[in-house]
Amino acid sequence: MLAIDRYDGPMWRTLRNALSDLTAEQKDRLDIWFLSAKYGFHRADLPISSYEQLLTTKRGQELVRLPTSNHNAFRDATGKAHKILLAGGQAYREVMRRVIQAGSDIAETDGPGIGFHRKQLRGWLADV
Structure with a gap:
């Protein structure tokens, strides 16, 4: 199953729903x-x-260091992006930030609860 369909947390459901509204x-x-x-x-x-x-924390450090984590491809892809949204929990965003090179317009979901994060995700996608 594709990752976008396999993951079923609130942020993934919001992402799939918001994508269905896009052309x-x-x-x-x-x-x-x-x-x-x-x-x-x-x-x-x-x-x-x-x-x-x-x-x-230990696994996050490994993912930043090990070539098998595909972090180089992620860094290259984000390096070509004009706008980036890092969405997810604090631990995940921290690992992503450590891989991304500066230079892009980087936003993050952050706030007092999952509802706030979901609203930020939907709003960011609407602006794209």
Whole structure:
């Protein structure tokens, strides 16, 4: 199953719902990636299996360091982007920030609760 369909947390449901409101042209301008404690950094159209693995501090450090995490491809993709949104929990955003090179317009979901994060995600996509 594609990662964008496999993951079913509130942010992923919001993302899928917001994408359904966009035109094909708008969707073509997006390059959606995910960070997984198991799989590392990949585009959201990668087929993945179901798994259970938490992103610990140690695992985050490994993902930033190990070439097998695909962090170089993520860094290169974000380096070409004009606008970036880092969406997810604090631990995930921190690992993503450590990989991304400065220079792009980087925004993050952040705030008092998941509802706030979901609103930020939807608003950012509407502005794209």
